[in-house]
Amino acid sequence: MKYPVDSIRRFGIAVSIKAGMTQQNAEIFIDGMIAADLRNIRSHGITKFRGYLSRVEHGVSDIQAEPSIVRTAPSTLAVDGCNGMGSTVAWKTMEACIQTARETGVAFAAVKNASHHGIGGYYVMHAAEQGMIAFEVCNSPKLVAPFGGAKPLLGTNPISIAIPAGQHPMLVCDMATSVVAKGKIALAIKEGRSIPDHWALDAEGRKTTDPVAANVGTLLPFGGPKGYALALIIDVLCHCLAGANDSQHIPRVFENLAEPSNIGYCMCVIDIGKFLPLHAFQQSVDELFDSIKRCPPAEDFRGVLIPGEIEFAAAQKNLAEGIELSEPVLKEFRELSEKYGVDFYIPQN
Template sequence: MSLPTRFDWVLLQEFCANVFKKAGLKKQNAELVADSLIQADLRGVDSHGVVRTSIYLKRIEEGMINPAADIEVEKESDSTALVNGNNQIGSVVGVNALKVALKKAKENGVALVGVKNSNHFGTGAYYLLKAIEQNMILLVMSNASQTMPPTGGVRPFLGTNPLAVGVPAGDAVPYILDMATSLVARGKIIVASQKGEEIPLGWAIDKDGNPTTNAEAALEGSVLPVGGPKGYAISMFIDILSGVLTGAGFGKYVNNMYENWEQPQNVGHFFIAIDINKFIPIELFKQRMDQYISEIKAEPKAPNVDEILIPGEIEHRRVIYKKANGIELPSKVVKELQEIAQKYGLDLSQAIFNQKNKEVTK
């Protein structure tokens, strides 16, 4: 009998944490990975949510991720560090590197932390929110395996290398930019493929370089950069900082987690943390951010526009809604989770959303 597809976010997070503990992660790390996945689903970034559970587990089981690895600072100065993830699961590596960056930024005003030997680390917003809690501005970058051609090319060479920027505010919702350098994240095409849906024209090309709306053909081909040559250039810049500079893989040397079962991914990340208090008092900064945001939102609106939004505001509202109304998962993902539950002796049905809970308006 198939399960419903809507789940309570807290209970689903507990289920995922138990899964990763069964797979060999320490309790703290298992809970961190589960938190990272659920936060993505709550924000509506389904491509980086619990849909990734099965591939993370498979890479652990196949020895492509080392859940027991110790993460180490290999080289450092007052305001810089190079972190070696030693092939630990990506979000665990990312959070450890973030802690190094925030500590150094508090001490020295700014910190730059590079990471090598990591894996897919989830959404950039996950790290931004942690930095914002500590009144820090944070920039996060990561490279990824080849899914995007250079402008003028056909064959994938670059990843959809994401760029994320987080800035705290006072009463206003914080500024959170979390974007792939492709027109859309490849994960969205994966989700469309799982749902049997077409994708919009312009998202991707097939393996022969032809525009396509077929998600399966797109996955065999390439996604396209946002803004054409500009997105390509930004993706290349992120690859240089995250890969070339850190000693991680870059370009074709970042291994695909879905296809390469002989080598670790060797993903690279790059964190830039800024202590606001080293420039102006944090409360004054937050007041100025609130003023800035309110003045943007008060700008004259184009026809048929009800509200001007800032980056991250839609996702903030989704979190509120989904916490009250549950996380809706594709039936294929639910089936995968059921199989995982059976394998590890867990009960996914305990995480089903209680329909008696009060629903709120989107």
């Protein structure tokens, strides 16, 4: 069933404040999950709410921590997440990058001691809305086999990019370097569904459609050696440069409630206005997108889409119609309502 976005948002913010967040950080936290659900990335949406708070309740994430952001050169930022909430760390790092890029034209931040922050698209889209081009990568627990291997050694290590346009929606590339994100396996388990057999291997290195078997096995890199190369590069940036754990030493975020994550992020923001007027850039992007979309469609396709276009359309639709909440998520909401003393009433759309 679908439920109104405003009702979900109010409930989530109220619970987050009761759990120890400031109003601002609670809004960032909940809006990030809602952004995922609006774009139909349900694996990173409000289904993660209970899991994040479980880490707080077990003392392995500090809900009140603020990141330490040190400007080490005109365009570079070294960030210690101080084991805070991933949404707080990532949003405030991106804000610092935006402000730095306004001064110097470009900003690069390397972040350690962070935690799971939801979809990277939430943060890079925020920068694109300010007239910036933004990139973000992060590493994650070992879930993916290197190309040719049958044992997980790398994370899903996602990469997110947003580029503003004019008349067109912004380009948004937000993807794991595995065939799918781990959250899709977790969501399939929660909802009792099977998975395609090209997503993962079981513990014996065999293809599987069982998400439970996949959860104890290994995901596969997208594009074989190409996804593997990108995942390894991201681990180098987040571990060797930023100082976070490598994927082999990041604990499973929602299964291990005894150890801090020490995940790493790297963010880069480019101020378009330092190269040419923003409107001229946007016009050029629109013209390029128009030329791409004029491409004749292949068989069984209705036309060419710009990356992020499907998700943009979904977000507009879901804002009006509401967000899908499964019965397991509703059950978790009721438990949170009781635990934190927040009234639970979310009408169906």
